Amino acid sequence: MSVELLDDLEAGELSVEFEGEEPDVVLEWAIEHFAPRIAISTAFQKDGAVLLHMAYAIDPAIQVFSVDTGRLPQETYDLIDAMRERYPELNLELVAPAAQQVTALVKKDGPNLFYRSVENRLLCCQVRKVLPLQRHLAGLDAWITGLRRDQWATRSDIRKVEIDHDHGAIVKLNPLAEWTEEEVNDYVRDHELPYNALYDKGYTSIGCAPCTRATKAGEDLRAGRWWWETNAPKECGMHCAIETGGLEHELRALVGEDDHASR
Amino acid sequence: MANEAREAPTLDLVLKRNSVERLKREKSPLAILDELPALIAGGYEQVDEEDIVRLKWWGLYHDKPKIGTFMLRVKLAGGIVSPKQLRTLGEISNIYGRGEGELSTRQNVQLHYLELGALPDVFDRLHATSLTSAGACGDTVRNITGCPLAGLSHDELFDPTPVLEEAAAFLYGHPTYSDLPRKHKISITACADSCAAPEINCVGLVGAIHDGREGFGVLVGGGLSSVPRIARDLGVWVPKEEAVEVLVAILDEWREDLRYRVSRVKARLKFMVDDIGADGLRLRVEGRLGRALESFTLPQAPPPGNHLGVHDGYVGVPVHLGLITGDQMIALADLGHEVRLTRQQNLVVVTDDDISADLARIGLPLGGSALRGDAIACTGEPHCNFSVTETKTRMDALVQLLEAQFGREADGLRLHLDGCPHACAQHWVGDLGFQGTTVRDAEGRRHQAYDVFVRGSLDRPAAIGRPLFRRVPTGELDAAVVGLVQGWIGARSAGETFRSFCDRTSDDELGQLAGREISVGRAA
Numbered sequence: 001m002s003v004e005l006l007d008d009l010e011a012g013e014l015s016v017e018f019e020g021e022e023p024d025v026v027l028e029w030a031i032e033h034f035a036p037r038i039a040i041s042t043a044f045q046k047d048g049a050v051l052l053h054m055a056y057a058i059d060p061a062i063q064v065f066s067v068d069t070g071r072l073p074q075e076t077y078d079l080i081d082a083m084r085e086r087y088p089e090l091n092l093e094l095v096a097p098a099a100q101q102v103t104a105l106v107k108k109d110g111p112n113l114f115y116r117s118v119e120n121r122l123l124c125c126q127v128r129k130v131l132p133l134q135r136h137l138a139g140l141d142a143w144i145t146g147l148r149r150d151q152w153a154t155r156s157d158i159r160k161v162e163i164d165h166d167h168g169a170i171v172k173l174n175p176l177a178e179w180t181e182e183e184v185n186d187y188v189r190d191h192e193l194p195y196n197a198l199y200d201k202g203y204t205s206i207g208c209a210p211c212t213r214a215t216k217a218g219e220d221l222r223a224g225r226w227w228w229e230t231n232a233p234k235e236c237g238m239h240c241a242i243e244t245g246g247l248e249h250e251l252r253a254l255v256g257e258d259d260h261a262s263r
Numbered sequence: 264m265a266n267e268a269r270e271a272p273t274l275d276l277v278l279k280r281n282s283v284e285r286l287k288r289e290k291s292p293l294a295i296l297d298e299l300p301a302l303i304a305g306g307y308e309q310v311d312e313e314d315i316v317r318l319k320w321w322g323l324y325h326d327k328p329k330i331g332t333f334m335l336r337v338k339l340a341g342g343i344v345s346p347k348q349l350r351t352l353g354e355i356s357n358i359y360g361r362g363e364g365e366l367s368t369r370q371n372v373q374l375h376y377l378e379l380g381a382l383p384d385v386f387d388r389l390h391a392t393s394l395t396s397a398g399a400c401g402d403t404v405r406n407i408t409g410c411p412l413a414g415l416s417h418d419e420l421f422d423p424t425p426v427l428e429e430a431a432a433f434l435y436g437h438p439t440y441s442d443l444p445r446k447h448k449i450s451i452t453a454c455a456d457s458c459a460a461p462e463i464n465c466v467g468l469v470g471a472i473h474d475g476r477e478g479f480g481v482l483v484g485g486g487l488s489s490v491p492r493i494a495r496d497l498g499v500w501v502p503k504e505e506a507v508e509v510l511v512a513i514l515d516e517w518r519e520d521l522r523y524r525v526s527r528v529k530a531r532l533k534f535m536v537d538d539i540g541a542d543g544l545r546l547r548v549e550g551r552l553g554r555a556l557e558s559f560t561l562p563q564a565p566p567p568g569n570h571l572g573v574h575d576g577y578v579g580v581p582v583h584l585g586l587i588t589g590d591q592m593i594a595l596a597d598l599g600h601e602v603r604l605t606r607q608q609n610l611v612v613v614t615d616d617d618i619s620a621d622l623a624r625i626g627l628p629l630g631g632s633a634l635r636g637d638a639i640a641c642t643g644e645p646h647c648n649f650s651v652t653e654t655k656t657r658m659d660a661l662v663q664l665l666e667a668q669f670g671r672e673a674d675g676l677r678l679h680l681d682g683c684p685h686a687c688a689q690h691w692v693g694d695l696g697f698q699g700t701t702v703r704d705a706e707g708r709r710h711q712a713y714d715v716f717v718r719g720s721l722d723r724p725a726a727i728g729r730p731l732f733r734r735v736p737t738g739e740l741d742a743a744v745v746g747l748v749q750g751w752i753g754a755r756s757a758g759e760t761f762r763s764f765c766d767r768t769s770d771d772e773l774g775q776l777a778g779r780e781i782s783v784g785r786a787a
Contacts, residue, residue: 007714007730007782008684008698012489019529138703149282149527153312156282157527159489165651165683168703169712169734178526180279 006171008163015159023175024054026160030142030173031059037141039063041133044079045206046184047146047176049193052083052090054175055144060089065136068094069128070102071208075197082194095136097128114211118229121211128208134167142171150180151205152220277524283402284524286313287442292320292401299382307331307379320441322399323382327648332376334646336399337389340431341409341424341451342370342604346596351392353592355385364592366585368639368689369406369448370604371399372592375646397436402443404434404514408464410454411603411611415576420470421477423453426506433507440514444523445530448486449510453479458567460606462494462725463487463692465532466513468506469561478502480561483513483544484536487686491727492533495541497548500559509556512548566722569607571636573619573629578612579605580627581636583662584655587627594625608639633674635662639689643682643699650682652699652711657737664741665748672752676761677720680713691727692719694761695744702734711737717747717773720762731773733782743777750776 006014018026030038040055042048043066055062066080084090105113105127114121137143143164149156164172176184181204188195198206202214205225215224278285286292295302295317302310315325322336337352344352356364356374359381365373377385389396398404407430414422430451434440450459453470461467467482479501485494501509513532517523522538523530536544549555571579585608595602595612598621603611612618619629638661641647643654658680665673679693690696696716701709712734719728735743750773751764765773774781 007733008489009491009727009730012491012684015528016490016534019526134709149280153282153286153316159528163684163700165700167701168709169700178280 006161006163011159011161011163011171014161018160019178021160023051023179024058026173026175027051027055027144028058030144030171030175031055031062034142034171035059036061036063037139038144039065039136039140039142040144042066042146043206044076044083044196045146046188046193046195046199047148047179049083049195050184050187051144051146051175052087053191053193056087056090060087061091063091063093065093065095067129067132067136068096069208070097071128071210073196073198073206073209073212076206079194079196086194093136095132097132101127101131112210114226115228121226121229137164137167137170140170142173143167144173144175146176147174148176148179148181148184272521272525274521277521280525281527283316283527286316287402289313290317291438291442292317293397293436293438293441296321296386299379299386303380303383310379317401319400320398320403321386322396323377324400325648326375327646332378333382334642335374335377335385335396336367337372337374337394337396338399338406338431338435339370339372339394339604340407340435341413341427342411343413343424344372344602344604345392346599346601348392348394349592349602350596351388351394353589353596355388356589356592359385360589362589364587364589365642366582366587366604366608366610367642368606368608368687370408370411370606371406372604373642395435398434398441400446401441402445403441404443404447404449407431407434408448408450408459408606410452410458411570411605412454412577413452415613416454417575418455420453420455420472421503423451423468423470423479423503426468426479426503427451430507430510433511434514440511440518443514443518445527447514447517447532451479451506453477455565456567457564458570458606460567460689460692460721460725461485462721463491463689464494466510467494468501468510469564471500471559471561473500473557473559476502479506480559481509481513482561483541484533486531486533487689487691488531489684489686490533491686491691492537493725493727494533495536496561497541497545498558498560499545499556501556508552509548512551513544516544516547516551563723569609569633569637570605570611571609571633573617576613576615577603578614578618578622578629579636580610580612580622580629581631582609582627583631583635584608584638584640584658586655591625591627594621595627607637609636632662632666632671634665634671634676634678637676638662638678638680639693640680641682641685641688647682649685650699651701652682652713652737654680654682654688654699657697657713657740661741661744664745668745669748669752673748676748676751689721690716690719692721692725693728694720695747696728697740700734702736704736713737713740715740715743717765718762720760722760722762726762730782731770732777732779735779739779743779746777747773 114124149158158174158177160174160177162172164170204215211226213224323333326332326334352372359377360374361376363375409427413424448464449466450461450464451468452459457469461469461482463485468479471480481497482494483497517532600612600614640655640658643650677694679688679690680697681688681690682699690698697713700712702712714730715732716728717731751761755764770781
């Protein structure tokens with residue numbers, strides 16, 4: 001690992017400087033400083049499409065990755081094809097979960113374990129999404145996400161530049177932090193970006209097929225994720241920077257995953 | 264950035280960008296207390312995420328993991344707590360919690376593992392002894408801190424307690440001042456060493472005698488978190504009779520300026536002082552007051568003391584890592600003396616009696632090392648959802664190690680350890696500051712690690728520490744710390760502080776002492 005990463009002091013000052021700046025200003029700075037050890041993480045939601053479009057204009061070689069949990073909706077795979085067509089030089093990697101772990105998980109609790117308890121759901125998220133993400137991030141100095149403050153009450157304090165203490169203290173960039181859903185939608189429309197067909201069917205946040213459904217008018221944007229759970233935070237454990245709420249730590253406390261505690 | 268020229272945003276933009284501002288306007292967070300019976304009837308599982316946020320305004324945070332129990336932070340203005348109140352806190356901890364409690368760096372008491380259903384009883388008990396948690400968390404005036412010896416110390420300029428109590432009585436739970444752009448921290452002292460760390464508060468009133476009158480100089484815009492600032496001198500002197508009026512005028516200037524409500528990242532008063540300067544803030548405050556304030560420059564105070572040990576009129580009791588049980592609180596209350604909490608997570612018992620045997624029996628013995636008494640660690644594991652590393656337990660190991668290696672030679676060293684950048688244990692201003700992070704080994708396994716900071720201090724002039732080593736795996740931390748402390752003990756002149764030693768020693772030399780490569784900052 002490089003020792004020339006940002007520390008919290010630098011990240012804090014940068015996050016203040018970048019307030020009020022457009023997302024592409026943050027992206028340009030980030031690419032200049034961290035390429036090639038920087039990547040966009042996307043689940044091909046509208047926010048991801050906006051970031052990808054902006055970043056591709058700055059540097060078509062920018063790494064883009066997405067965790068393919070194996071349970072994504074067909075519409076998402078269709079969108080991936082559309083993206084590959086729209087951006088011919090797209091440097092996209094689909095990151096798969098470890099086959100051995102998925103096999104063990106399904107053997108023990110069945111393919112639809114997530115409907116039965118929050119612990120089961122978090123375990124499934126862990127195996128199919130969080131661990132592959134962690135493995136991929138281990139090779140990076142910085143990652144770029146589409147997190148926005150208006151997505152959830154626990155995301156209200158997201159900074160545009162954070163040190164991701166959950167992922168080896170690499171830099172995490174959230175260029176869209178200030179944008180609203182409306183601004184994202186406008187951008188997608190104005191630039192005619194390809195988007196997931198599920199949005200037109202009333203979906204507002206898209207994850208795995210069995211765990212996502214359309215939301216009703218007035219419902220929270222992420223209410224369609226793990227809709228059968230009444231209280232658990234609508235987070236899978238991917239985004240657990242300090243300001244985002246620390247679900248990854250909670251996951252460890254709940255399911256006893258302890259690589260973190262090793263001394 | 265030319266923020267001064269920045270146009271003030273509209274309320275529409277504020278509400279569009281900032282969900283917490285929306286949440287506060289949809290329903291006052293303070294109103295959530297009246298809804299507790301309904302929330303309890305519906306069950307914890309049904310409580311909206313937004314109502315969980317509102318509960319912060321009554322000092323309630325999720326414990327970890329978030330499966331139904333809460334931490335309660337109780338505000339003790341100036342850290343003052345009566346025996347009756349201390350007994351109540353101990354009883355709440357024992358009956359409704361798991362007998363655990365901790366003393367915080369803002370002179371609060373924090374209890375853990377309180378269930379939603381217990382909260383009405385808990386609040387009844389608090390209010391019956393005039394305790395409050397109103398505004399202990401959330402966008403409020405947090406606990407107002409002061410010198411634990413206020414009214415007791417022989418070398419204080421005057422007793423500022425009436426001013427502190429007036430400010431707390433007015434601001435705590437006041438609807439207007441519970442809708443601030445973000446949290447707001449005030450300290451009020453008139454002791455000779457201005458011991459409440461005004462430099463890292465949003466507003467610090469620092470006692471000063473001017474033309475024979477009692478009053479305060481004013482520091483503004485300090486604060487830590489991930490964007491630390493040392494407070495700047497507002498350049499005025501305020502007679503003590505007008506102190507609360509000026510505190511409120513500063514609050515109003517900030518509170519009504521929508522520039523500080525668009526983004527929570529830039530909401531604290533320190534950013535307003537960055538934007539318009541202490542001079543600019545002074546002009547605006549004077550404009551609001553309709554009068555000029557007397558110009559004044561605060562003199563440099565001596566280093567802040569820790570108040571430990573037996574003294575005339577009080578006994579300073581070290582509480583290792585700030586951890587105190589419900590039983591200990593009750594036993595202390597049984598002694599019948601007023602208690603004061605300190606910024607160093609310790610306490611002071613107000614008495615002339617010899618209570619050393621009682622303290623030993625309670626499990627809070629006197630006579631430990633100053634190193635131990637001065638060490639501060641944040642809540643962290645296992646309670647706090649933000650922390651990424653061990654905190655109090657790791658600090659305990661460090662203290663034991665240094666005591667074993669150096670005995671009392673390491674006294675005077677102030678260790679501050681945090682599990683995240685929020686800096687509750689003020690790692691930016693410790694002699695040796697540690698902030699939790701993680702690091703990956705060659706096999707990709709994650710390990711707890713710490714960034715190590717030096718040259719920070721609350722000794723005057725106060726300074727923010729700079730990173731010396733980054734991402735030191737916890738297993739390598741002991742050796743690095745021992746090397747640095749050994750180097751200081753070996754090379755210090757009589758009474759020289761660790762900070763002074765670091766100031767005159769190069770990073771490379773410090774790296775050699777610790778047996779590590781120093782971190783190279785990347786130009787941002």
